[in-house]
Amino acid sequence: MLRLVNRYEEIAHGQIKLSADRWGLSVYPKVRVADVISLDGINASGDLRRYGLQSHFDFVVCREKWNPIYSIEFDGRFHSTEVQKARDAKKDELCRRADFPILRINSRYLSKEFGSMSLVAWIMDVFELQEGFYNAQEEGAIPPDEPFDPFFFMGMESGKERFPYWFSAKPRIELRKLYEAGKIFDPSSSGFIGYDAADVMRGVEYIRVTETEGILVRSAMRPQQFPIILSDLLDEILSVQLAEEVLRWVRGEVRASPLRQIYRQVDTMKESIKLARAHSFNRSGDGE
Structure with a gap:
């Protein structure tokens, strides 16, 4: 008999189900696209319709057991081929037309290298927190002008992270301690x-470790049709990566780069992207 999922999809299902269980959600693997999205309702025809009838979602997350709220796709190494890219584009288009969120993940989203939870757990939790926050605003329990910020949600369990969704809190404190x-x-x-x-969302984070040298890290995140602010997550990832690299420099494991080289890289990257958010530290008026 054939397995319903491969080994990597099995690992992904385990991570997804852990988060889903916390929120009373259900997760179903290998659900046909046409059983979630009405192909007639979105006027899908030709190749797009055939694809919707023949293809499936890797995982569908449901509220109240049977009501789909979004899908999660595990994109392994074969998703870099042109054939698979074309298939992925069709699935994305069907989801776009139906206004059905789809989250594409890879093995990086399943590890805990950036914080106390995996990236997919962070995304699923923040989605639920955001839904609850906006519902509370509609009911008048939260002021309508108060913005949603996942980093200030506090954990209530003893021995757990106080701010579990703020990955960069400890790394930022660590940098401050190194400075002091x-x-x-x-x-x-x-x-x-x-x-x-x-x-593609791209970001850099850098810091001066000496008067003439610094450490710079880069990261990126693919486009997603998922209704949370993923730039928040990328910003957290960059901060964690930077703190780890600075600690390696302090231990003598890596070399710093000349500031002129870092600033040149920064300027080059700014010219190649549409800037979305930025922050800077300047020592009492020092320019960059």
Whole structure:
């Protein structure tokens, strides 16, 4: 007999179900696209209709057991081929027409290298927190002008993270401690996030570790049809990566780069993207 999912999809299902169980959600693997999206309702025809009838979602997350709220696709190494890219584009288009969220993940989203939970768990939890927040605003329990911010939701369990969705809290404190101990030149970092021509979200984060040298990290996140602010997550990832790299420099495991080289890289990247958000640290008026 054939397995319903491969090994990587099995691992993904385990991570997805852990988060779903916390919120009383159901997760179903290998659900046919046409059983979730009305192909007639979105006027799907030709190849797009055939694809909807023949293809399936890797995982469908449901509320109240049977009501689909979004899908999650695990994109393995074969998703880089042109044939698979074309198939993925069709599924994305069907979801776009139906206004049905789809989250595309890979193995990086299943690890806990950035914080106390996996990235897919962070995204699923934040989606639920956001839904609850906006419902509370509609009911008048939260002021209508108060913005949603996942980083200030506090954990209530003893021994758990106080701010579980704020991955960068400890790394930022660590950088401040290194500065206060005289081991790095600046107490906080600078960085920005923007979108390239393919709508890929790209970001950099950097900090001066000496008066003439610094550490820079980069990261990126693919376009997603998912209704949370994923630039928040990329910003957290960059902060964690930067703190880890600075600690490696302090231990003598990596070399810093000349600031002129870092600033040149920063300027080049700014020219290639549409800037979405930025922050900077300047020491009492020092320019970059």
